[in-house]
Amino acid sequence: MADVIKKATRDSYGEALVExxxxxDDLLVLVxxxxxxxxxxxxxxxxPERFFDCGIAEANMMGIAAGLxxxxxxxxxxxxxxxxxxRAFEIVRNSIGYxxxxxxxxxxxxxxxxxEDGASHQCCEDIALMRTIPGMTVINPSDDIEAKAAVYAxxxxxxxxxxxxxxxxxxxxxxxxxxxFEVGKGVTLKDGKDATIIASGLLVNEALEAAKALETDGxxxxxxxxxxxxxxDRDIICKAAKxxxxxxxxxxxxVIGGLGSAVADVVTECCPVPVVKIGVNDEFGxxxxxxxxxxxxxxxxxxxxxxxxxxxxxx
Amino acid sequence: MDTVLKxxxxxxxxxxxxxxxxxxxxxxxxxxxxxxxxxDTLTYLYFAKMHVDPKNPKMADRDRFVLxxxxxxxxxxxxxxxxxxxxxxxLKKLRHIGAMLQGxxxxxxxxxxxxxxxSLGQGISAACxxxxxxxxxxxxxxxxxxxxxxELEEGQVWEAAMFASHNKLDxxxxxxxxxxxxxxGKLSDVCSPMPITDKFAAFGxxxxxxxxxxxxxxxxxxxxxxxxxxxxxxxxxxxxxxxGVSFMENNAGWHGKAPNAEQYEQALxxxxxxx
Numbered sequence: 001m002a003d004v005i006k007k008a009t010r011d012s013y014g015e016a017l018v019e020x021x022x023x024x025d026d027l028l029v030l031v032x033x034x035x036x037x038x039x040x041x042x043x044x045x046x047x048p049e050r051f052f053d054c055g056i057a058e059a060n061m062m063g064i065a066a067g068l069x070x071x072x073x074x075x076x077x078x079x080x081x082x083x084x085x086x087r088a089f090e091i092v093r094n095s096i097g098y099x100x101x102x103x104x105x106x107x108x109x110x111x112x113x114x115x116e117d118g119a120s121h122q123c124c125e126d127i128a129l130m131r132t133i134p135g136m137t138v139i140n141p142s143d144d145i146e147a148k149a150a151v152y153a154x155x156x157x158x159x160x161x162x163x164x165x166x167x168x169x170x171x172x173x174x175x176x177x178x179x180x181f182e183v184g185k186g187v188t189l190k191d192g193k194d195a196t197i198i199a200s201g202l203l204v205n206e207a208l209e210a211a212k213a214l215e216t217d218g219x220x221x222x223x224x225x226x227x228x229x230x231x232x233d234r235d236i237i238c239k240a241a242k243x244x245x246x247x248x249x250x251x252x253x254x255v256i257g258g259l260g261s262a263v264a265d266v267v268t269e270c271c272p273v274p275v276v277k278i279g280v281n282d283e284f285g286x287x288x289x290x291x292x293x294x295x296x297x298x299x300x301x302x303x304x305x306x307x308x309x310x311x312x313x314x315x
Numbered sequence: 316m317d318t319v320l321k322x323x324x325x326x327x328x329x330x331x332x333x334x335x336x337x338x339x340x341x342x343x344x345x346x347x348x349x350x351x352x353x354x355d356t357l358t359y360l361y362f363a364k365m366h367v368d369p370k371n372p373k374m375a376d377r378d379r380f381v382l383x384x385x386x387x388x389x390x391x392x393x394x395x396x397x398x399x400x401x402x403x404x405x406l407k408k409l410r411h412i413g414a415m416l417q418g419x420x421x422x423x424x425x426x427x428x429x430x431x432x433x434s435l436g437q438g439i440s441a442a443c444x445x446x447x448x449x450x451x452x453x454x455x456x457x458x459x460x461x462x463x464x465x466e467l468e469e470g471q472v473w474e475a476a477m478f479a480s481h482n483k484l485d486x487x488x489x490x491x492x493x494x495x496x497x498x499x500g501k502l503s504d505v506c507s508p509m510p511i512t513d514k515f516a517a518f519g520x521x522x523x524x525x526x527x528x529x530x531x532x533x534x535x536x537x538x539x540x541x542x543x544x545x546x547x548x549x550x551x552x553x554x555x556x557x558x559g560v561s562f563m564e565n566n567a568g569w570h571g572k573a574p575n576a577e578q579y580e581q582a583l584x585x586x587x588x589x590x
Contacts, residue, residue: 054474055478055481057474059471059474060475060478063437063440063441063443063475064441064444064447064475065444066430066440066444067381067441067444067446067447068447068448070430070441071449073451090434091471094433094437095434098421098431099422099431
C-alpha cells in the first residue's frame with residue numbers, strides 16, 4: 001500500500017496564493033502578524049510589494065481589506081480563525097458583508113486540531129459566525145487539493161468568501177479521477193442506503209474510514225463531503241435524507257451553528273429525518289497533541305462508526 | 316478666502332443645515348447635533364475641495380470621502396444632494412421604508428457614498444485601505460474621512476492610526492470633529508480621549524487644528540494638509556454640536572433626537588436668519 005500523503009491545508013493555502021499571485025498581478029495579501037503561521041510567507045517572498053502586514057490588529061486589517069476591495073483590488077486577508085471570524089466579526093459583518101465587498105478571508109488554525117495552544121486559539125465557532133452574514137460564502141476544504149481549488153474558485157466569486165484551513169497535516173483524499181470542485185456543490189464520495197454521513201473538513205477522511213468499517217458490520221453508509229457550508233447544497237442533502245432516512249453530520253466545529261445545524265436547517269424543510277450531529281459538544285477545548293484531542297472529542301472514524309451504528313439501530 | 320467664494324459657501328452651508336433639519340424632522344429620528352457640527356466642513360469639501368463628478372460617482376480618480384461617524388449621514392446626504400448626486404426629494408424619505416437613504420450611509424445604493432459606515436471606528440480603516448490602494452496605483456486622489464471625537468474611544472481607530480503612519484499614507488486626511496459631546500454626555504465625563512492632537516502626533520500623524528465654523532480657518536487647514544508628505548494628516552476641528560440652531564447647540568440631548576413641529580420651524584428660521 002502506498003504511503004498516505006499528508007498535508008496541512010494552511011500549507012495548501014499558502015501555495016495556492018503564490019500560484020494566484022502569478023495569474024493575478026493585482027492580487028494583494030494582508031496578514032495580522034502571522035505571516036509564517038498562516039503560510040502567506042511564500043506570497044510575501046514572491047511578491048513583497050503586494051504584501052501588507054497590518055500588525056496585531058485584525059479589526060483594522062478587515063477594514064483595510066474592505067477599503068482596498070472598494071477601490072477595485074483583489075485581496076486576501078489572513079489570520080487565525082479565532083481572530084478573523086471571532087475578534088473581527090463585526091468588522092467583517094459591517095465593513096465587508098453589508099457592502100458585499102469581494103474580500104477573501106483565509107482563516108487558518110481552525111478547530112480543535114490547533115492542539116497545544118489550547119482553548120483560547122481553538123476556534124469552533126467560526127462557521128456559525130460567518131454563515132449568519134448575508135451573502136457570505138463559507139468553505140471548509142477537506143484536503144490539500146480541495147483547499148487549493150477553493151482558493152482559486154474564491155477569486156471568481158463577486159462577494160465575500162470565508163475559507164477555513166487547518167494546522168494539522170491531514171491525508172490527501174481528493175486525488176481521484178473525476179474530482180471536480182464546484183462552490184456550493186457537495187460531493188458524494190461513497191454511495192449507500194442505510195444512512196448518510198455528511199462531513200466537512202478533516203472529518204471527511206474520517207467519514208470515509210468509518211463507512212469502510214461500517215460495511216464490514218453490514219451497514220451501507222453513504223458519504224458526502226460538504227465543502228461549501230454556505231450556500232449549502234440542498235439537493236444532495238435532501239436526496240440523501242429521502243433515500244437513506246438518516247443523516248449523521250461530522251465536523252470539527254461546535255455542534256451549534258455549523259455543518260450539522262446547516263444540514264438540519266435544510267432537512268427540516270424538505271424531508272425531516274433524524275440528524276445526529278458529531279462535533280464539539282458546546283464545550284471549550286484544551287491543550288494537547290491534535291490527534292489525541294480529535295480522538296478525545298469524538299472527531300474520529302471510530303466515533304462516527306459508534307454513533308452511526310447507534311443511530312441505525314434506532315431507525 | 317476669496318470673499319465671493321466665502322459668501323457662496325455660507326449659503327451652501329445654510330442650505331445643508333436646513334436640509335439636515337428637514338431630513339431629521341421628516342424621519343422623526345436621526346442625529347442632528349453632530350450633523351450640524353460638520354456642515355461647514357462638508358460644504359468646503361464638496362464645493363471647494365474634492366475632485367468628484369456627480370454624473371460619474373464611481374470615477375476612478377475621484378477623491379474619496381468616508382463618513383466614519385456614519386450617524387451624521389443627514390449632513391452627507393444634504394451635501395451630496397446639493398452637489399447633484401441625487402435629487403433633493405430623496406432627503407425627505409430618509410429612514411423611511413423603501414427609501415434609498417438609509418439611517419447610516421449605504422455605498423451600494425446611494426450615489427456618492429464611497430463606504431458603508433455606521434459602526435464607529437470602522438470608516439477610518441476602510442479609508443486607510445482606499446488610501447493604500449491609491450498608493451499602490453500611484454493615483455493622485457485623496458481620501459478624506461470624518462470621525463467623531465467620541466468615536467476615538469473605539470480601539471480600532473488607533474489600529475488604523477498606526478497603520479496609516481506606518482504606511483506613510485499622505486493621501487489620507489482624517490478630520491476629527493471635536494464638539495466635546497457624545498450620547499452619554501461630555502467626553503470629559505464619559506471616557507475622555509483627550510488630548511486628541513497629542514495622540515495623533517504620537518501616532519506619527521501631522522496634526523492641524525481648525526475652527527470648524529470659519530471658512531478661512533477651514534481653507535487654511537486643508538491647504539496645509541495638501542502640502543504634507545510621507546505622513547497622514549489629522550485635522551482636529553473645534554466645533555459646536557448643533558451649530559446654527561440655538562437650542563441644539565452644545566447640548567448632548569440633541570445627539571440623536573428629532574425636533575417637534577415648533578422646534579422645526581424655529582430651527583429653520585434661525586438658520587435662515589443667520590445668512
